[in-house]
Each structure stands twice: as C-alpha cells, then as structure tokens.
Amino acid sequence: MSWFRTIRSRYTLVFSCLSLVFLAVVAASFLLISFIQSSVGRYADGASLIQNADRDLYQSRLALTNLLTNTTADAVQRASWRADTESNASQALQRMQTFQKLTVELDEIVTYLEPFSGLYQQWQKDTQLLLSRDTSSAEDIQQSLAQSEQVFSQLRELYDGSEALISKYAAAERKQIDQLAARFKLVVTVIATLVVLGSLLMAWIAPRRISDAIRTVTVDVEQISSGDGDLSRRINSKRLDETGDLSRALDEFIAKLGSLIGEVKRGCLSVQTQMQQMGVTAEQASQLSLQQDQALDMIVTAIEEMSGATKDVAHNAAETAHQVHQLSETSNQGQHALAKSTERLHQLSQQVQHAAVVVGDLANQSEQIASVTGVIQTIAEQTNLLALNAAIEAARAGDQGRGFAVVADEVRALASKTQQSTEHIRQMIQQLQSGVADVVSSIQQGVTLADNTEQLNTQVGMAFHSVQQSAGLIEDHALQTASATEQQSMVAHEITKNLSHLSDMSKQLNQIAQRIQLTVRDTLGSSDELAGRVKRFSV
Incomplete structure (x- = not known):
C-alpha cells in the first residue's frame, strides 16, 4: 500500500473516516427524526378523534331528547335540534370510521370494534324512528327513548373502550419512542465523544509527527551545512513519506x-x-x-x-x-x-x-x-x-507548513553558499x-x-x-x-x-x-x- 506511505494520504484517510462517522451520525439522526415525525402523535390523534366522536354521539342524543321532550318549542328550534341530531350522528360515524382506519394494524381494537357497525345501524334506526314519531304523545316518546337508551349505552361503551385502548397504545408508543430516543442519545453521545477524542488526538498527533519529521530533516541539513564542508555526510532517512523523499x-x-x-x-x-x-x-x-x-x-x-x-x-x-x-x-x-x-x-x-x-x-x-x-x-x-x-x-x-518553510530556507542558504563558492571558483x-x-x-x-x-x-x-x-x-x-x-x-x-x-x-x-x-x-x-x-x- 504505497499510497498510504505519504503524510497526506494517511491523514486524508483518518479525517475521511471521521467525516464518514459524522455523516453516519447525521443520517441516523435524520432517520430517527423522520421516524418520530411519522410515529409520534398517531395514537394520540386517535384518542382525540375518538373523544370528539363520543362527544358528537352524545350531542346527537341530547339534541334528539330535546327535540322529543320540548314540544312547546318553535319550529326553528325544533328544526335546529333535528339538524344537530343528524349532523352529530353523521360526524360520530365518520370519526369512528377514521379511527378504525388509523388503528387497522391494532388487532385488539379491530376485534373490540367488530360490534360497532351493527350497534350503530340499530341506534340510527331507532333514532330515525323517534324522529318520525316526534308528534306522538309524551308517554310514547318516553317509552321509545327508554328502549333506544340500551343501544345508545352500548354504543357509547364502544367509544369509551376505544378511547381507553388507544390511550394505552399511545402511552406504549410514547414509552417506546422515549426509549429509542434515549438509546440514540447514548449512541450519539458515545460516537460524538469518540469523534471528538479522535479529532483531538489527531490534532495533537498529526502536527507533532509532521513537526518531528521536519525537525529531523532540518537538524540533518544543519549538521551538513555547518560541518565545515563535509560532503560525505548523508541524511539516510528511512521514512517513506514526503520528508523521506525530501x-x-x-x-x-x-x-x-x-x-x-x-x-x-x-x-x-x-x-x-x-x-x-x-x-x-x-x-x-x-x-x-x-x-x-x-x-x-x-x-x-x-x-x-x-x-x-x-x-x-x-x-x-x-x-x-x-x-x-x-x-x-x-x-x-x-x-x-x-x-x-x-x-x-x-x-x-x-x-x-x-x-x-x-x-x-x-x-x-x-x-x-x-x-x-x-x-x-x-x-x-x-x-x-x-x-x-x-x-x-x-x-x-x-502553520502546518512552517516546518517545510524552515527546511526550504536551509536549502536556499546551502544553495546560496554553493553559488558563492562556484562564483569565487x-x-x-x-x-x-x-x-x-x-x-x-x-x-x-x-x-x-x-x-x-x-x-x-x-x-x-x-x-x-x-x-x-x-x-x-x-x-x-x-x-x-x-x-x-x-x-x-x-x-x-x-x-x-x-x-x-x-x-x-x-x-x-x-x-x-x-x-x-x-x-x-x-x-x-x-x-x-x-x-x-x-x-x-x-x-
């Protein structure tokens, strides 16, 4: 590996490795952030979604009760209650369907919500029946409300149970993300510490090795130049890098x-x-x-x-x-x-x-x-x-080339002495x-x-x-x-x-x-x- 003999190739390889490690840490951080962005809040959004759906279901029931029990209200108010009943029921269904799509990978919630479709259809059927009988007597209306209350209660239990399940998964997800973030922080801290230590070590070793090599050549050249014209002396460097070539x-x-x-x-x-x-x-x-x-x-x-x-x-x-x-x-x-x-x-x-x-x-x-x-x-x-x-x-x-400048000055001094001697000759x-x-x-x-x-x-x-x-x-x-x-x-x-x-x-x-x-x-x-x-x- 002759290419690894030079100072440039050695330190280029070392600093390239440090750069690759740094890039790997950056890439891992980017992937972790992307994962957190795609995962964090998914189940928490599901909990908020099911809460709103439960509220819509309750408001629909409340509007229906007001419509059936307040017979003295004017037509506008009654029309508003009818619209609230239908719209809130529709929103409760849509949000539940969105929740089901969000939790399609969670088998426990999917199994738990299997009765939802039948119960909702039954409740919707009872609600439409009650809306069609809003002119009946108060006793008939109370009896019909009591009959549909059981279906409504079961339906709300599904909403409440779904909220509890999704909250559990949201907590588990949060815990998993916290653990992953903690492990990543530890890994990043270790790698960063190693990179910093490696960089500090290289920052201390590299200039010192280069300075030692240059100082060795400088001392040898000074000994030759101050040796009273002894041209039989040689540096005889065994180094294979640029200082050896010099x-x-x-x-x-x-x-x-x-x-x-x-x-x-x-x-x-x-x-x-x-x-x-x-x-x-x-x-x-x-x-x-x-x-x-x-x-x-x-x-x-x-x-x-x-x-x-x-x-x-x-x-x-x-x-x-x-x-x-x-x-x-x-x-x-x-x-x-x-x-x-x-x-x-x-x-x-x-x-x-x-x-x-x-x-x-x-x-x-x-x-x-x-x-x-x-x-x-x-x-x-x-x-x-x-x-x-x-x-x-x-x-x-x-600064790293200051030693080379000293060597170059010594060589120029030697060349100048040679020129003066040859001119005199x-x-x-x-x-x-x-x-x-x-x-x-x-x-x-x-x-x-x-x-x-x-x-x-x-x-x-x-x-x-x-x-x-x-x-x-x-x-x-x-x-x-x-x-x-x-x-x-x-x-x-x-x-x-x-x-x-x-x-x-x-x-x-x-x-x-x-x-x-x-x-x-x-x-x-x-x-x-x-x-x-x-x-x-x-x-």
Missing part, C-alpha cells in the same frame, strides 16, 4: 555536489602538476639561454681576435700564411662553438614547444573546470528555485586562464625568437664557411692577400654585427624565460589558492 533528494544533491567538487580537486592537482613541469621547463630554458649567451660571448671574442688577425695580415704580408692558419683554427673553434650554440638552441626550441603543449593542456583543463563550475552554478540555481517553490507551498500550507579560473593566455603568448614569442636565432646561426655558419674559403684563397693566392684581407675584415664585421644581434636575441629569450617562470609561479599560486578553497570540501 531527505533522499538532498542526499542526491549533496552526492552530485561532492562528485563535482572531486572533479574540481582532480583538475586543480592536474593543473599544479603541469604548471610545475612548465616551471622546470622554463628553468631549463633559462639555463640554456644563459649558456647560449656565454657561447655567443666566446664567438664574439673569437671574431674580434679574427678581425685583429686580419688587420695584422694587412700590415704584415710576411706572416700571411701563419695568420691564415691561425684564422683557420679560430674559424674552426667558432664553427664548433656555433654548432654547440645551434644544438643548445634546438634543445631550447624543443623545451619551449613542450611548454606550449603543457600550456595547451592547462587551458583545456581550465575550460573543463569552468564547465564543471557552470554545472554547479546551474544546480545551485535550480536548488534555490526548488527551495523558493517549497517556501511558497509551505506558506500556503499555513569561476573568478579564480578566469585568472588562471588569463595567466595561461600570457604564458601561451610568451611561449609563442620564445618559439619565434628561437627560430630567428636558429636562422642567424645558419647565417653565422655560412659566414664561418666563407672565412674558411677566404683562408684557403689566402693560402693559395698570396698575391691577393690585400683584397682577401679586406674582404675578410668586412666579413668579420658582418659576423660581429650578426653575433651582437644574436646576443641581444639571446638576452630577450632569457627575459622571456624569466617571465614564463614568473607567470608559472603566479599560476601555481592561484592554483594553490583554488586547491586550498576546494580542499575544505570533504567528499
């Missing part, structure tokens, strides 16, 4: 919120790991840049020495071969240093590209965290709307994304500078190759020493210029690496702050 819905919401917070934690850890790797990569890039700068200083020194040697060759042609050999050795050293610089620069380019990949992954993780916070924000807004609807419904329910993620964007821009600049530096190294290598060719020409063509020396001086100047530019680019690359390190440290700081805020939630 508790289970809150448990599901907290479980989903805990899952989202867990994903945010894992995202923060991943960001921290990747930013640490990026920091290591930036440190390596900075070291490689310093090494490249040192190598370029060595190359510049070598080129300066080569330029000095070239000038010496111009002033001292005799030492051309020796200077050319020295120039060749210096060129070899420069080319070797340039090869090392190119190799270091290639390593730096690979590290910067790896940093770009790591930063791209970081950007993706930031977007995923932003989407998760968006989902949390949506759930919090829906929870706030649900709590607002619950508060409205509780306000409609009046979103702002931190935006800062993180901004830092990542700066890192990506710096890395792109570093890649561009590395490519330019690699191109310049290629040019420097070509220049060294030209120097070697020039040295060979000097050795092979001593006569062309002057022009070759001039060309070598120009090449050395160009090399010095290119190396200076390369040194400047190396310094810029070092500055970029340092900015990357600063950005990584700032990003790690923001990530640590975000992780610290998320860690207060226990899932």
Whole structure:
C-alpha cells in the first residue's frame, strides 16, 4: 500500500473516516427524526378523534331528547335540534370510521370494534324512528327513548373502550419512542465523544509527527551545512513519506555536489602538476639561454681576435700564411662553438614547444573546470528555485507548513553558499586562464625568437664557411692577400654585427624565460589558492 506511505494520504484517510462517522451520525439522526415525525402523535390523534366522536354521539342524543321532550318549542328550534341530531350522528360515524382506519394494524381494537357497525345501524334506526314519531304523545316518546337508551349505552361503551385502548397504545408508543430516543442519545453521545477524542488526538498527533519529521530533516541539513564542508555526510532517512523523499533528494544533491567538487580537486592537482613541469621547463630554458649567451660571448671574442688577425695580415704580408692558419683554427673553434650554440638552441626550441603543449593542456583543463563550475552554478540555481517553490507551498500550507518553510530556507542558504563558492571558483579560473593566455603568448614569442636565432646561426655558419674559403684563397693566392684581407675584415664585421644581434636575441629569450617562470609561479599560486578553497570540501 504505497499510497498510504505519504503524510497526506494517511491523514486524508483518518479525517475521511471521521467525516464518514459524522455523516453516519447525521443520517441516523435524520432517520430517527423522520421516524418520530411519522410515529409520534398517531395514537394520540386517535384518542382525540375518538373523544370528539363520543362527544358528537352524545350531542346527537341530547339534541334528539330535546327535540322529543320540548314540544312547546318553535319550529326553528325544533328544526335546529333535528339538524344537530343528524349532523352529530353523521360526524360520530365518520370519526369512528377514521379511527378504525388509523388503528387497522391494532388487532385488539379491530376485534373490540367488530360490534360497532351493527350497534350503530340499530341506534340510527331507532333514532330515525323517534324522529318520525316526534308528534306522538309524551308517554310514547318516553317509552321509545327508554328502549333506544340500551343501544345508545352500548354504543357509547364502544367509544369509551376505544378511547381507553388507544390511550394505552399511545402511552406504549410514547414509552417506546422515549426509549429509542434515549438509546440514540447514548449512541450519539458515545460516537460524538469518540469523534471528538479522535479529532483531538489527531490534532495533537498529526502536527507533532509532521513537526518531528521536519525537525529531523532540518537538524540533518544543519549538521551538513555547518560541518565545515563535509560532503560525505548523508541524511539516510528511512521514512517513506514526503520528508523521506525530501531527505533522499538532498542526499542526491549533496552526492552530485561532492562528485563535482572531486572533479574540481582532480583538475586543480592536474593543473599544479603541469604548471610545475612548465616551471622546470622554463628553468631549463633559462639555463640554456644563459649558456647560449656565454657561447655567443666566446664567438664574439673569437671574431674580434679574427678581425685583429686580419688587420695584422694587412700590415704584415710576411706572416700571411701563419695568420691564415691561425684564422683557420679560430674559424674552426667558432664553427664548433656555433654548432654547440645551434644544438643548445634546438634543445631550447624543443623545451619551449613542450611548454606550449603543457600550456595547451592547462587551458583545456581550465575550460573543463569552468564547465564543471557552470554545472554547479546551474544546480545551485535550480536548488534555490526548488527551495523558493517549497517556501511558497509551505506558506500556503499555513502553520502546518512552517516546518517545510524552515527546511526550504536551509536549502536556499546551502544553495546560496554553493553559488558563492562556484562564483569565487569561476573568478579564480578566469585568472588562471588569463595567466595561461600570457604564458601561451610568451611561449609563442620564445618559439619565434628561437627560430630567428636558429636562422642567424645558419647565417653565422655560412659566414664561418666563407672565412674558411677566404683562408684557403689566402693560402693559395698570396698575391691577393690585400683584397682577401679586406674582404675578410668586412666579413668579420658582418659576423660581429650578426653575433651582437644574436646576443641581444639571446638576452630577450632569457627575459622571456624569466617571465614564463614568473607567470608559472603566479599560476601555481592561484592554483594553490583554488586547491586550498576546494580542499575544505570533504567528499
């Protein structure tokens, strides 16, 4: 009977039963009143009816006696007495017949009145005979009256006996109705007492049970909301009514919120790991840049020495071969240093590209965290709307819904805290994304500078190759020493210029690496702050 599990169905059934009992009492009262209305006074009316019939019979006899004995009365008076005799006799008969119809169910009265018809006809016959002899002598009239007196007396005994019998039945009827009314009063009193007691009991139990259930949910929600972010706690309500449904819905919401917070934690850890790797990569890039700068200083020194040697060759042609050999050795050293610089620069380019990949992954993780916070924000807004609807419904329910209003306020407070936390997380993620964007821009600049530096190294290598060719020409063509020396001086100047530019680019690359390190440290700081805020939630 799942329909009986809810609070509404339980108390609806109870109050419906009380209403049915009340309706049954009302229906029984209506039936009793109808029975009393149809029964009370029936026999009492019969007694009144037979009394009037007896009076009519007596008045008819009295009018007949006056008519027969007062011979000196005028014609009008005698006609009045004759009319009274006949009309009262007729009324006595009609009322007796009505009485017989009223008491047709009473066998005792029916048996008692069986002689009535014969006696009445005999009396009526005697009366008509006396009326026809109203001009006879007084002695004859007195004799006739004496003869009809016996029939009249028997007829009146029937009327009087009928009155006594109907009075007996009227008293019995009244007693029966009084007993029935007394029993009904007792039953109604008992039922009314039970209904009142049941209503009072329900009025005491129902709000208390509802209040206890709501208070239980409220206490559990307060414990969760004040538990320093412990999202692993659950209400675990065993109730099957609306409060149980509310508790289970809150448990599901907290479980989903805990899952989202867990994903945010894992995202923060991943960001921290990747930013640490990026920091290591930036440190390596900075070291490689310093090494490249040192190598370029060595190359510049070598080129300066080569330029000095070239000038010496111009002033001292005799030492051309020796200077050319020295120039060749210096060129070899420069080319070797340039090869090392190119190799270091290639390593730096690979590290910067790896940093770009790591930063791209970081950007993706930031977007995923932003989407998760968006989902949390949506759930919090829906929870706030649900709590607002619950508060409205509780306000409609009046005092009985006051507990639901408290629960709804607690849920709204929890949803508001969640919205504030997600908003703060979103702002931190935006800062993180901004830092990542700066890192990506710096890395792109570093890649561009590395490519330019690699191109310049290629040019420097070509220049060294030209120097070697020039040295060979000097050795092979001593006569062309002057022009070759001039060309070598120009090449050395160009090399010095290119190396200076390369040194400047190396310094810029070092500055970029340092900015990357600063950005990584700032990003790690923001990530640590975000992780610290998320860690207060226990899932």
